[in-house]
Amino acid sequence: MKTDPACEPCHIKYTGPKLYAAETHAHTRETGPCGRVPAEHLVREYIKMGYRYLFITDHMHENNLEKRELKKAPWEKRVDEYLKGYRTAKKAAQGTDLIVMLAMEVTLKGKSPIDFLVYGANEAFLYSHPFFYDTGYEAFYKLVRENGFLSFQAHPYRYEGAPIEPVCYDGIEIFNAHPRHLSRNRNAVAFALEKGLFTISGSDVHAEEDIARGGVMLPGGIESGADFVRYIKENGSPELIITFQ
Numbered sequence: 001m002k003t004d005p006a007c008e009p010c011h012i013k014y015t016g017p018k019l020y021a022a023e024t025h026a027h028t029r030e031t032g033p034c035g036r037v038p039a040e041h042l043v044r045e046y047i048k049m050g051y052r053y054l055f056i057t058d059h060m061h062e063n064n065l066e067k068r069e070l071k072k073a074p075w076e077k078r079v080d081e082y083l084k085g086y087r088t089a090k091k092a093a094q095g096t097d098l099i100v101m102l103a104m105e106v107t108l109k110g111k112s113p114i115d116f117l118v119y120g121a122n123e124a125f126l127y128s129h130p131f132f133y134d135t136g137y138e139a140f141y142k143l144v145r146e147n148g149f150l151s152f153q154a155h156p157y158r159y160e161g162a163p164i165e166p167v168c169y170d171g172i173e174i175f176n177a178h179p180r181h182l183s184r185n186r187n188a189v190a191f192a193l194e195k196g197l198f199t200i201s202g203s204d205v206h207a208e209e210d211i212a213r214g215g216v217m218l219p220g221g222i223e224s225g226a227d228f229v230r231y232i233k234e235n236g237s238p239e240l241i242i243t244f245q
């Protein structure tokens with residue numbers, strides 16, 4: 001059969017891996033006062049929406065780790081509290097096709113509202129690094145690099161914000177789907193291109209209506225934050241899921 005030359009690209013066989021939807025940015029009600037969606041509900045909804053992967057990125061923030069109820073508590077107990085949302089989601093996803101993974105949205109002490117999405121850290125890292133968020137940008141990025149993690153400045157242009165300079169992170173969240181904040185995502189695209197940064201998209205789920213409005217596409221076989229980091233380091237930025245605003 002003859003094909004129109006203009007159509008030829010359509011006939012080139014795609015030889016890459018099959019890709020699946022991944023949520024990179026979601027908060028649970030169990031871990032912080034701002035998350036309003038229970039972890040089990042998040043899991044059910046992401047399965048319904050056809051996602052394969054769900055990163056729980058609860059706030060590693062002094063307001064959570066140093067809240068009044070934890071006054072004088074050992075660091076281990078604080079991490080136990082922090083991991084509640086992730087662990088509940090992980091358990092709820094058992095026996096399903098959804099893979100729940102641990103990540104975090106880190107706010108350095110006293111630097112709110114500047115947030116970093118960090119991928120690659122596991123539970124052992126959290127337990128063995130008390131108050132690691134109580135540091136400066138450069139020291140934090142050194143910790144990220146030494147441990148082989150990746151950090152992305154979250155929603156860098158939200159309201160009057162701008163990305164931290166000099167750049168002390170691997171990438172930025174160029175699309176943050178949070179519908180109740182002014183994230184000015186378009187500016188983030190230009191900045192990422194100019195600086196050659198990795199780019200991700202995320203829903204930043206806090207409420208029911210935020211679910212599955214962003215994310216990235218990943219191949220099968222990703223089982224942890226470390227796998228996600230390896231994939232990005234080897235392949236560059238993932239394909240993004242965006243809902244234009």
Ligand SMILES: [Zn+2]
Nearest residue numbers: 027034035206
């Ligand atoms: Zn929040």
Ligand SMILES: [Zn+2]
Nearest residue numbers: 025027105204
């Ligand atoms: Zn967030």
